Amino acid sequence: MALAIFDLDNTLIGDDSDYLWGEYLVAEGLVDESEYRQRNEEFYQDYKAARLDIDAYLRFAMSPLPERTPAQWKGIHDKFLTQAIHPVLLPKALDLIEKHRTRGDYLLIITATNGFITRPIAELLQVDEILATDPELVDGHYTGRYLGTPCFGEGKVTNLEQWLQGSPHSLQESYFYSDSINDLPLLERVSHPVAVNPDPRLQALAEERDWPVMDLRDA
Template sequence: MSLAIFDLDNTLLHGDSDHAWGEFLCEKGIVDSELYRQANDTFYHQYVAGTLNIYEFLEFALKPLKELPRDQLNQLHEQFMHEKVEPMITEKAEALLKQHRDKGDFLLIITATNKFVTGPIAARLGVDDIMATDPEEINGQYTGKVAGTPCFQGGKVERLNEWLSMHEHSLAGSSFYSDSRNDLPLLEVVENPVAVDADETLTQIATERGWPIISLRD
């Protein structure tokens, strides 16, 4: 059984669930729409450019989890899945997951987006496990802080190595699919790196190194 590892946003999804969650909160009037949208867009552009300070972003992104009751968060997320996430799921992405599933591979999503947002998405996609940035919880309530190492850039490799030490898997025969230059650290340690609808920097690197370049857009 080989590991088939997938980035989530702009890879398996035709869109970014982290940014979309922020936009959803604005649309529902949960946050100050003008200020929140401006910050959300700024952080997203920094991510795309490879200049994001993950801790500054998480301080911003996890704050609403702290401020809203858990029941309300869960209800909002159900709406979010229906209104925002389902339209991002493409037939080609689901076909790729099925291809690896039929081969008997272990399907693992590794994403920088926090697990509150991404856990239900991983369940919807039917993968075997997900590794995401973990929001800190105390007594069932989010604190607005991050727990442990953010699952971002080199942190993805660190978190994967921790995961491998606790599971009977290895990187032998492993694949990793990603769209982003931010995922170069992980792309460089798997046996089969694949660029998916990649940004300009990753496309150039993939071309130079002979990595497959594919699209999952319908």
């Protein structure tokens, strides 16, 4: 059984779930529109430019959570899945997941987007496990803080290595699919790195290193 690892945003889905969530909060009037939308856009541009301050971003992204209970947020998130995530599901990505599932591979999403947003998406995609930066809960309420090492850049490697210590899996004959140069540390660790609709820097690197480049968006 091989380990098939997938980035989520702009890899398995055709957009960025973190960014979409921020836009959804604004559209629903759940956050201050002018301030939140501007900061959401700034952080997204920083991510694409590979200069994201992940700690600052996670604190920003999780700041609305203490304002409601987990049960209240679940109802909001269910609506978000229907309105924002279902439209950006990629048939070719679903086929890729199914290909690995049929082979008996273990399906793992590893994402920089926090677990509050992404765990329901992982359930929708029916993968085996997801590694993400999870929000802190104290006495059943969100604090606005996060747990552990952010699952971003080199932190994806750190979180994966910790997970592997308690699992029967290894990186032998492993796959990792990603669109982003931010994922270079993990792409360099697996047996089979695959660039999926890559950003320009990853595209150039994949060509230089003769890594496969895959298009999951072309109909």
